[in-house]
Amino acid sequence: MHPSRVLITAAFVLAGVSNAMAASSVDLSVVGVITPSACTPTLSGDGVVDHGKISIQDFPEFGYKVLPKATLQLEVACDAPVLMAVKSTDNRPGTAIPTYPTQPQDLSRFGLGLTSAGKKIGWYELSTSNATADDNPVGLIESPTGNTWVNAPDRSTWQPGWMRTAHDSSSAPFPMTRFSAQVGVATTLTGKRDLPIAEEVYIDGSATLDVVYL
Template sequence: MPCALQQPTLHWNNLKMNKSLTLLGTALLLASSASAFAASSVDLTVKGLITPNACTPTLSGGGVVDHGKIASKDLVQNNPTSLPRFTLQLTINCEGLTAMAIRPIDNRAGTSTGSSDFGLGLINENKKLGRFYLTPLNMVADAVAVQPIASSDGGSTWYAERLWELQTLWGVGALDDATALIPVKDLVMDLEVATQIARADQFDFSEEQPIDGSGTLEVMYL
């Protein structure tokens, strides 16, 4: 009799085990299907912020630095040649106090002899002619003297920077604090443009070659 009582119990446990395995298999199948579905889709978010204040940048002289014709014999053969420096005035007028920065764009990307400077184009098919770079001077924001600052992380942090470079944002800071971007309405500064021709003994100047530097200064709202 004790054995007869044990058989149904064992048989029931087997049924229960089979049922549990079936449910477990179903759960795994559903989880696998959900995972496969998630891997087949991706979300796209469009964000932004419309600001009521617009800023207009202006460069004196139409933003043109013209070195005229330079005799190739006057270029240094075994070292770079620095051309005379030009100074342009950059003015940025905003409709109200605005947190903004300048994003430099090299329109001759890949042609500069300096990794953080603007290029002068290619000559003799594939040779880099040289570079030019900008130095901000005499900065005044809303009738108050300010200092040039820069950010290499998209505007999250700022630091004092005497020489503005590509791959950074250019901004304005108070004289006693280079770590914070200050909003401005009217900004005026001198931009010193320094141009340098690479060593001349690598080039063929049997024909005239153009100095073809070009950059864009884009106002970004932060």
């Protein structure tokens, strides 16, 4: 994407003129590229991680309740080789319990919703591993903007709002027709003392994985 350009006009003080002359207009540009290629992402199990019913009596007296880790298979199929990445978005922003109590929110965790009293239920984290591009094993890179990329090792935390894609020998994205990766989902619930004991609490985590064309 080409950045918008703003024209800046320098003001010169002319001999014998007390006031500087300045332009009274500014240009705005709207740019972009319409690509003929299209990609379709899918997740195994319809993208649902169902932990079922969990008894409050199974929670520890202190600390958090760690649930079994789940793994989903992410597949992206494109109709032609294309530069693309997959971006994660938390649909329950601000509801994840942060690592430190003084933090208003945690940038690496996804939320699980709130209790009827407005208490945070817990959080979950995403990770990726065993990625392939066009059926070949690949390493992954990630970026929040698509401008600068860094390595994303297997099973490293995939932060909300960040993009991940395969990289070539120069650690840059490259065109591909098929992309796949295992997505790990690690869920943790808050302690027993922070949950209501007289009502059911619904775990309500939701995230969106979008294909972004680079």
